[in-house]
Amino acid sequence: MIACHDITFCYPGAETPLFEGLTIEIDRPGFHALFGPSGVGKTTLAKIISGDIDTFSGQVSLSTAKPCLYTFNRERLPGWSPVGRHLEKTTPAGRGPLRDELIEHFGLSPLMGLRFSQLSMGQCNRVNLLRYLLQDFDILIMDESLANVDDPTRQTILYRIKALFPETIFLYISHNVVEVARFCDRIIVCRGAHRAPQVDQIRGQNHRADQPLDKEAMEHAMLEIMNAA
Ligand SMILES: Nc1ncnc2c1ncn2[C@@H]1O[C@H](COP(=O)(O)OP(=O)(O)OP(=O)(O)O)[C@@H](O)[C@H]1O
16 A cells, blocks of 8 residues: 555755665555664655655655645644634545544643744644644644653553554554554564665564553564664
8 A cells, every 4th residue: 555666755955865776565454664873864765655755766656536645743833823713624525523522632732812923832743633633634743743742642542543543554653662663563673775785674573552462562563673773
């Protein structure tokens, strides 16, 4: 459903390519991760998949009917606008009930009367992610979208997204090894163009709120991810 084949990409002026003949595949819906050290190219790969960067060689094929959206933390929001009114104005037709459910589960109800300029970074990031979840998409890339959000709230949000969108592909970029091992199905570990293989794929716990958590398997996945990175 996401297939990147033989991708080579170099930023203009850079001495070495960021990716050289990189191939990755995600063949089923669910919650997957892009993981790896800072600067290894996760955001760049996300932008190649979403179509924001098109100056690469190789092929990207997305076999989905609806678009692939890319969202990141610190996205620009209309600072002067009251949050509730902005969400009402931008909610697509028929998505009001989903919006209201997400507002409640993302812990945003008390903020609806405030302006964006009055929100914390973590509050802005939650509202921004919610705006994307109301759109039409088959793939959503979440680039550190829950940065500055406390762990219990992140957990609630991730469980809710997984329950509400079982047929969608999420590509979750995060530096939190515990989180990706727990919530994600496949973890694509980016290792850099100079290493072979450039990426490794690890199975996570893909945990849902109504399941028991296999802590031993999760710790094993965390070790595998750390060793691969
Ligand atoms: N527009 C750009 N022009 C030139 N180089 C860039 C550009 N954007 C990113 N880079 C470089 O490409 C490399 C990969 O950046 P990228 O943002 O994809 O990494 P990342 O893995 O997402 O990092 P982080 O985890 O810190 O967000 C870095 O060395 C960065 O300096």
